[in-house]
Amino acid sequence: MKQFILLVVPILFSACKNEAPSAEATSHLGELHESFVVSEQAKADFERGLLLLHNFEYDDAREAFLRAQEKDSLAIMAYWGEAMSFNHPLWRQQEFEEGQAALEKIAPLDLSAIAPLEADFIKGTQILFGEGDKDARDQAYSQHMKEMYANYPENEEVAAFYALSILGAVPVGRDTKAYEAGAEVAKALLARNPNHPGGLHYLIHSYDDPVHAQLALNAASSYSKVAADAVHALHMPSHIFLAVGMWKEVVSSNIASFEASIHRKEEKQLDNDALSYHALNWLQYGYLQLGKFDEAAQIMNDMMSYCDTLPSKSARSYGIAMKGAYLLETGNWDHPVGNYQFDMEGLGITARAKVQFIAGMQAFRSGYAEVLADSRQVLEEDIKKSALLVNESGLPMCSSGSANYNINQLDLDQSTVMAYQLRALEAQLANNPEKAEEWMLKAVEYESGLGYGYGPPVILKPSTEMFAEWLMANKRISEAKTYFEKTLERAPNRLIAVVGVEKCAQVNL
Structure with missing residues (x-):
């Protein structure tokens, strides 16, 4: 059964910041056209959780699914959603025991009347949190979703999770063939529902490289509007913008994403780890590629402050990456970050x-x-x-x-x-x-x-660029130009390489 759901109701602010949003207080997260067997009292929270799941807002998705369970303890798909919130395929992460615990909540429930579609979704999650190593489970889950896609070819949620499973089954790095296959499924989904957050999100991931990125520019432009209240969705277009060297757009996307993470942190009264250091890292890199070194320095100072306040693994990992980027891109080795030492424990x-x-x-x-x-x-x-x-x-x-x-x-x-x-x-x-x-x-x-x-x-330093600089210093200008150009093939419009090509051309005049 199809039902059109557009979640664009304005947020209803409460005097108490810790109060969970009401079922009706659902913001811009995308559109769903599918309906699952969920009671009316749990439906809005379940659908909000599903949208958040597609936007990789896993913690908030889990909260929504738990609220759905509170309103209807027999809402089997709410337990499925909770379990899925512990699986983060493109981050190569899984909270295995927590996912199993969520699925165990289903055991006492009566499954005799469950619809075949829901039963198949639950079976898939049981594969994800079942026996075997993670790679084997990811492969088996993707095969299961492929079979579901054949059995439910018009179902948008099946298509979305199948597309994601294809990408998630790639164990290491990028597999072009697999990512192109994921893109085809995502495109077919978007042909039916142009505002599906999963379709937009997974298409961007599928085409996230300089060769394919042009094919996802429309999706990148749409996604941040369709899911404007998801921190991650505001960041995601910058994957495509960075791959084609659109630095102003990289900056604007990540300003929006980081500001949204500040709002979420304050609204939910969370600590600094709720801030999107990921967006801050990309924002700094965008400024560096624009030659806006003062702005990049300010971000570096902010990141050191965050590391001082709460030196979590996340903060320290991003801090190290940003330190390296700042020093190598600017050549400003006298900046205080050059002497900033990070605790390496657990990294x-x-x-x-x-x-x-x-x-x-x-x-x-x-x-x-x-x-x-x-x-x-x-x-x-x-x-x-x-x-x-x-x-x-x-x-x-x-x-x-x-x-x-x-x-x-x-x-x-x-x-x-x-x-x-x-x-x-x-x-x-x-x-x-x-x-x-x-x-x-x-x-x-x-x-x-x-x-x-x-x-x-x-x-931190592309090898082709390092070699090009060495060649240029040794007066091998033609070879240097070749390697600067090789750098630009993998990193379009990268500032140091662009300047390097220009310098080589000037020497040859």
Whole structure:
């Protein structure tokens, strides 16, 4: 049965900020055209939870599903929704025990009268939180959703979750074939419902690279309007804008997203971890690419303040990334952030690699060969130890539990590139240009095999750009121009590479 639902009712503010929004107080989150077997008293909360789920607002979605359960303890799909809020496929995260606990609430309920569609959705979630390692469960779930898509070809929610499952079944990095398949499902969904938040959201993720990004510009422009009250939806268009080098749009998207996260934090009386450091990271990078270094410096100062106030894993991880981006993009190594030290406890290999790379760069600039060698050795030893935690498929060996940030082969590969770059810097300090070139070419080759990495670069300095700068310093202008252009193929309109190409052209005049 189809029912048109447009959730655009203005928010009703309460004098008590901790009071949950009423079922009717649903804001701009997108449109649903499908109706599930949910009682009238629980329906609005359930549908709000479903919309929030598609917008990756997992905590708020869970709250909505729990409210639906309170209003109707027999609302089976509200328990399904709660379980789904613990699965974050594109973030490679799953809170396994919590998801199982949510599904266990269904056990005492009478399932004899449940509709086949709902039964199939619940079966899918039981696969996600069932036996086997996470990769196997993700693959099995995607196959299940493929079968559902064949059985319910017109159902928009089936299509949305199938599209997401295709992307979520890719264990490491980006698989172009799979992402294109996900895009086709999302496009078919949007042909029926142009304002479906999942269709827009998953299409953007599917086309999030410089080759395909132009195909999602319309979706990017629409999504932030369709789901204007979702912090993540306001950020998501910048994935496409960054992939094509539209820096002003990257900035505006992430200003909106970060401001929305401030509003949510204040409204729900949450701590600083409710702030979208993710949007702040992208905002800073956008300013850096526009050459607005003062604005980027202010954001860096704000981030250091957040880390001082609440030094959570999230704050520290983003702080490290933003420190590296600021120093490398501006060349302002005298900024106070250069001396800011982050506690590394509990952080992942790529964050630790960035710390050693930044320290190595600082040592290189100061001519401290021993300090540079120490940073490189610490990084290489860390990579060796971390490799023991990854299996032959490049997946974490402990991926069935609830740990969020399990290391994978891509993490190791990105860290390895930074280690190669440090070796190249060591060779430069040793006045060994042949060895420096050898290590830079190894870094270029290794990084080029990793595929496109969306967002501000994890490898803080693109290897092609580092090599181009070295070639230019050694008067090999034609080669330098080639490698600056290679940088721009993967990072359109990246400021340092754009300026590099221009300088090469001027030298050749």
